[in-house]
Amino acid sequence: MNNLLKEVLSKIPEIDKKTKHKIIIDFTSLQDIIRRQDHLNQIIKKGNTIRKIVSRVIGNNAISSDEVLYQSVLDYILKMRFKNLYSDESPIFLGTSNIAQQFWCQTSVIYKSIEDEYMFKTVYERIIKEKGENLPIEEINKLIENEQQKEVDNNNSNIKIIYGNPFSLDPLIRGKADESLYAEKYPKFMYYFKYRNKIIIAAPDGITDDFCYEFKSTSSEFLLRYVQPVALAQASLYSYFFKRPKIRVQIYITATKKIKTIEEDLSTEKVEKYLNDMIDLLEGKREIILPKEWKCKNCKYKKYCFQKN
Ligand code: SF4
Numbered sequence: 001m002n003n004l005l006k007e008v009l010s011k012i013p014e015i016d017k018k019t020k021h022k023i024i025i026d027f028t029s030l031q032d033i034i035r036r037q038d039h040l041n042q043i044i045k046k047g048n049t050i051r052k053i054v055s056r057v058i059g060n061n062a063i064s065s066d067e068v069l070y071q072s073v074l075d076y077i078l079k080m081r082f083k084n085l086y087s088d089e090s091p092i093f094l095g096t097s098n099i100a101q102q103f104w105c106q107t108s109v110i111y112k113s114i115e116d117e118y119m120f121k122t123v124y125e126r127i128i129k130e131k132g133e134n135l136p137i138e139e140i141n142k143l144i145e146n147e148q149q150k151e152v153d154n155n156n157s158n159i160k161i162i163y164g165n166p167f168s169l170d171p172l173i174r175g176k177a178d179e180s181l182y183a184e185k186y187p188k189f190m191y192y193f194k195y196r197n198k199i200i201i202a203a204p205d206g207i208t209d210d211f212c213y214e215f216k217s218t219s220s221e222f223l224l225r226y227v228q229p230v231a232l233a234q235a236s237l238y239s240y241f242f243k244r245p246k247i248r249v250q251i252y253i254t255a256t257k258k259i260k261t262i263e264e265d266l267s268t269e270k271v272e273k274y275l276n277d278m279i280d281l282l283e284g285k286r287e288i289i290l291p292k293e294w295k296c297k298n299c300k301y302k303k304y305c306f307q308k309n
Contacts, residue, residue, distance in 0.1 A: 091282060093120035096202045096241075099278045100234035104226065105291040106281055111301045113282060120201050124192050127201075131191065137243050140191055144207055144242075147187035175217050179205065182252045182259060183215035193241040195275050204238040211246035211263065212238035220255045226292075227251060232262065233274050240271040 091113045098116060101109045131143060186206025193200050206213030214235035218227040228251060235247035249262045280286035296302050 091117035092198060093117050093124055094198050094200045094278070095120050096200060096237045097234055099200070099237060099274060100230050102274065102278055102281065103229040103233055105295055105299070106288045107291075107305060108299060108301055109278065110282060111305070120199075123190070123201050124199055127190065127192050135191070140189070140242070144187060144189045147189050178217035178252050178254070179215050182217070183250065184213065186213050189242075191241075196279055198279060200237075200241070202238050202241045204235070204242070207238070207242060207244070209244070211235075211244050211248045212242055213248045213250075214238065215250050215252070217252040217254060219253075221253060224251060224253055224260065228260075228262075236266055236271050237274065239266045240268060
C-alpha cells in the first residue's frame with residue numbers, strides 16, 4: 001500500500017466524525033485514482049466513482065452527508081497529491097505562462113503545472129499531428145509566414161470579433177475581452193520546445209521577425225508592479241524559444257484606461273534562469289519564496305495550499 005493511500009486511510013475517522021455515518025469505501029478505486037498517470041482533471045472525473053460507492057453504502061437519502069464525505073475524501077486526495085508532487089512525480093509538459101507565474105507565487109505555479117499537465121500533453125500531441133515533430137526554427141518561421149498572411153486578411157476584414165466579456169467579474173474572461181479590444185494585432189503561432197527534461201508549450205499573443213508580444217490587463221496601478229514582471233518573463237520565454245532578439249509587452253490598466261508599453265532586448269541568461277528555477281521548484285530542489293499575504297486571499301488553491309499565509 002503506498003504512503004498516500006495510507007494517509008487517506010488514516011484520515012477516514014475524521015471524515016466519519018463529520019458525516020456521522022459508518023463509512024466503508026472501496027480503496028482499490030481510491031488507489032486507482034491516485035496512480036501517477038492520473039492528472040487532476042481525471043482525478044476529479046473519477047471522483048464520481050467514490051460518490052457512487054458512498055451512495056451505495058450510506059443510502060441515496062443521505063445526500064448532504066454523501067456530499068460532505070465525497071468532498072472531504074476528494075479534497076484530501078488532492079491535498080496529498082499536491083504535497084507529494086516532487087521528483088519523479090514532477091510534470092513533464094509545461095506551459096510558458098505557468099513558468100512566468102513564478103513571479104506571482106512560486107507555490108501556485110507548482111499546483112497549476114500539475115493541474116494543466118494533461119491539457120499540455122494533449123496540446124503537444126495535437127501540434128505534432130498538425131504541424132510536425134521537432135521542427136527546426138527555419139521550418140517554424142515558414143509556418144509563421146503563412147499566419148502573417150492570414151493576419152493581413154483579417155485586418156482587411158470589416159468584421160471584428162471580441163472574445164470574452166469586458167463586464168465580467170471573472171478577471172480571466174475580462175482579460176480576454178481587453179485583449180480583443182486593446183492588444184496590438186500580430187500573427188499568432190503555437191509550438192513546443194524541449195528544455196532539460198521538460199516539454200514546454202509556447203503560444204505568444206503575437207510574433208514578428210523582431211519580437212514576441214505579450215498583452216496583459218490589470219485593474220490598478222498598484223497591481224501593475226506585480227503583473228509587469230510576469231508579463232516580461234512570459235514575453236522573454238517566447239522570444240527565447242522562437243529566437244527573436246527583442247520582447248514587446250503591453251499592460252492595460254482598467255482603472256486609468258492607460259496602456260503601459262515596454263520594448264527591450266532579450267536576455268537569454270535571464271530566461272535560462274527562469275527555466276532552471278522553475279524545474280528546480282517542480283523537483284523540490286529549490287526553496288519556495290512565499291508570496292505577499294494578500295495574494296492568498298483570492299487564490300483558488302488556498303483550500304489545499306500547504307504554504308498559504
Ligand atoms: S494560497 Fe497563497 S501561497 Fe498558496 S498557492 Fe495561493 S497564493 Fe500561493
